[in-house]
Amino acid sequence: MSIEITMPALSPTMEEGTLAKWHVKEGDKIESGMVLAEIETDKATMEVEAVDEGVIGKILVAEGTEGVKVNAVIAILLEEGEDKSALDKPAAAPPAPPAAPSVSSADTSPASQGGSADEKPISSPTSGGSGHKVADGGGGKAAEGDRLKASPLAKRIAADKGLDLSAIKGSGPHGRIVKRDVENAQPGAAKPATAAPSAAPVEIDHDAPLARYGIAADRYDVVKADGITKIAAKRLSESFRDIPHFPLNVDCRIDALLDFRKRINEAAGEGVKVSVNDILIKAAGLALKKVPAANASWIEDGRIALHRHADVSMAVAIEGGLITPIIFDADTKGLVQISTESKDLAARARTRKLKPEEYQGGTFSLSNLGMFGIQSFSSIINPPQGMILSVGAGEQRPVVKEGALAIATVMTVTLTCDHRVVDGATGAKWIAAFRTFVEDPMTMLM
Structure with a gap:
């Protein structure tokens, strides 16, 4: 029977930690006492040793994952004689966001949708009215009008290279054009050689971490704080x-x-x-x-x-x-x-x-x-x-x-x-x- 390897509690007050590094990979044979991984707690990085013997069947938590709760399953150990068929039990998937209720022509009354007669039907977020519009995904354009969604740095690089942002597909959040999109743009994305582009005022990316202080995203680097x-x-x-x-x-x-x-x-x-x-x-x-x-x-x-x-x-x-x-x-x-x-x-x-x-x-x-x-x-x-x-x-x-x-x-x-x-x-x-x-x-x- 397969054995669950769980996140250990390395101190009395530990509730979660960071799985800093795996010392094994799937398929490795494990003996009792072997170092399996390094766990970063609030003040130290400690090694976790194997208690049982077997073969690493599946690693469920990737190294570098933060906020892993104590006793959460991080890997599966197969005992001697077991094969990967013992892993067929699917891992619990994160809860999906609730879907908008579908309304058929034959079932349109509020009561028939599980609500009272006083409740109003829920509108789909992609429908008209006050719901949020979604990005069209093409050319990095926002659904709200024709304004291009691009970071200030991407705009600056595009201006220097003479690239047409409307011809570049954004890979950032909500289709935003970011630095890598402009740097990887093909020559076909260049503007026709007309008048030199005028210098645009610096625009604050309101999704940037320091936007509320009026600091443009291209003027600082963000590094990850450790535990x-x-x-x-x-x-x-x-x-x-x-x-x-x-x-x-x-x-x-x-x-x-x-x-x-x-x-x-x-x-x-x-x-x-x-x-x-x-x-x-x-x-x-x-x-x-x-x-x-x-x-x-x-x-x-x-x-x-x-x-x-x-x-x-x-x-x-x-x-x-x-x-x-x-x-x-x-x-x-x-x-x-x-x-x-x-x-x-x-x-x-x-x-x-x-x-x-x-x-x-x-x-x-x-x-x-x-x-x-x-x-x-x-x-x-x-x-x-x-x-x-x-x-x-x-x-x-x-x-x-x-x-x-x-x-x-x-x-x-x-x-x-x-x-x-x-x-x-x-x-x-x-x-x-x-x-x-x-x-x-x-x-x-x-």
């Missing part, structure tokens, strides 16, 4: 709109931290390089334990979750967006262990090899743009977390030390708080604790 970008756009839009947030910022002097880091790396030996970010992750974890009221999440039914562990999510830039792998129990781990874990997580994040449990479930986030020279910025909260810290570049600035002007290495950090769980006083206590650990890193060892 990560679309999910991030949706979640961050909801976060910025729905979470009442506020920022707190403070300057931290980090000369002592830089010296502390140097001594840590000298003591650790070859192969270990603790970064400033590793030390900040440790300081954030300790501050969360010192001010537990700040380590919280809002629950939509009006309750607050107080987290028992300090799990710090670190923002990592990947192609197409950001991902936030987690250093769990950051307050209890040594700096060398944090350094090793963060480098491994970041490397696997960039190749999209993280497991869902490695980037889901943090209680706090840290985003560092200091390496790009950004002095300060505010981040959008990563729900359901209650806070996110934005770290700017460390740079030499004039400061006052003991009443005298001096030079110190200063780093600006901004804490964005969800006001439902972290009010101004609580956020201020947390950022003060964090600042103490950063400016006097020896206190992290106490």
